[in-house]
Amino acid sequence: MTKRLALIDMGTNTFHLLITEVDESGNRTDFVKTKLPVRLGQGGISKGAIAPEAYERALKTLREFRKQIDEYSVETVRAMATSMVRNASNGDDFIKDIFKETDIQVEVIDGDREAELIYLGVRSAGVLDEQTALIMDIGGGSVEFILCNNQEVFWKQSFELGAQRLMDKFFTQDPIPVAQVEAEKSYLARMLQPLTEAVARYKPSRLVGASGTFDTLCDIDALRHGNNSRQLNPPAASSLQIADYYKIHQDLLHKTHDERLAIPGMLEMRVDMIVLASILVDFVLETYTLQEIRVSAYALKEGVLQKVLHEESSKRA
DSSP states (O other): OOEEEEEEEEOSSOEEEEEEEEOTTOOEEEEEEEEEOOOTTTTTTTTTSOOHHHHHHHHHHHHHHHHHHHHTTOSEEEEEEOHHHHHOTTHHHHHHHHHHHHOOOEEEOOHHHHHHHHHHHHHHTTOOOSSOEEEEEEOSSOEEEEEEOSSOEEEEEEESOOHHHHHHHHOOSSSOOHHHHHHHHHHHHHHTHHHHHHHHHHOOOEEEEESHHHHHHHHHHHHHTTOOSTTTSOOSEEEEOHHHHHHHHHHHHHSOHHHHHTSTTOOGGGTTHHHHHHHHHHHHHHHTTOOOEEEESOOHHHHHHHHHHHHHHHHHO
16 A cells, blocks of 8 residues: 655754655655755754744744645654754743644654664665664754664664754854864763763774764765765765765864855755764764764654554554
């Protein structure tokens, strides 16, 4: 039986909508795949509430999503809200207003469930094998780390250390001063102690990056190497050479906002946050001596898709 679904990922920085159809054999046809810079955390993440302007941007975006969902006669809608909403004092009111205005029932997921769904999404991209990998998904509000292979999860944890939070804390000047880079790394060393212990135990050999920061790093890298097709049709799984990553990283550290924006492949919605996110990537590569970076274009919403399809097949069985 063919099934048409809409999957919404309401991230702290970006809202994603995927409208897809899956046939009995599991073949997917995507009708809509969009990401919009809602910046839900802007102006409020450090205060623990969604700011009025961000609140209104989000409702407007979800009203537009609703139109597209109706246009494609979608049967199943699954919407997930993450770090910003789960930590916001006005999160409950926000969820009620969304339902009132759009009839979309949003599920606010905790960090553990977010990590689980990210794992399912990344695994479906075909980027994992039998070797132990460290998945890292950098959002605006939180970062999920998962130690796993293509068969199982060994350890997972979500940390409220997303790029918007790091930006509010460390991005005092542009370009970012060396002292602030070091301050961020010292902070990460303290906050990521549970990860450091888990890495020592499970010894991953590679980093698998998921979501926006890694997509943008790969786009920049592809354009540097003359590959102009990646942005139009990104593969589910790809790789990024460590040396190529570090060339981009040095650029991000030393350029101003306008200079970063001029980098081919850079997205305006990521132009500042990516500096803090890249320092986090550098910290992880360096601290855990990882020798390889793989990148998954699939993450949370594809994980939700896997879960929904599994539930459907269990019902049929």
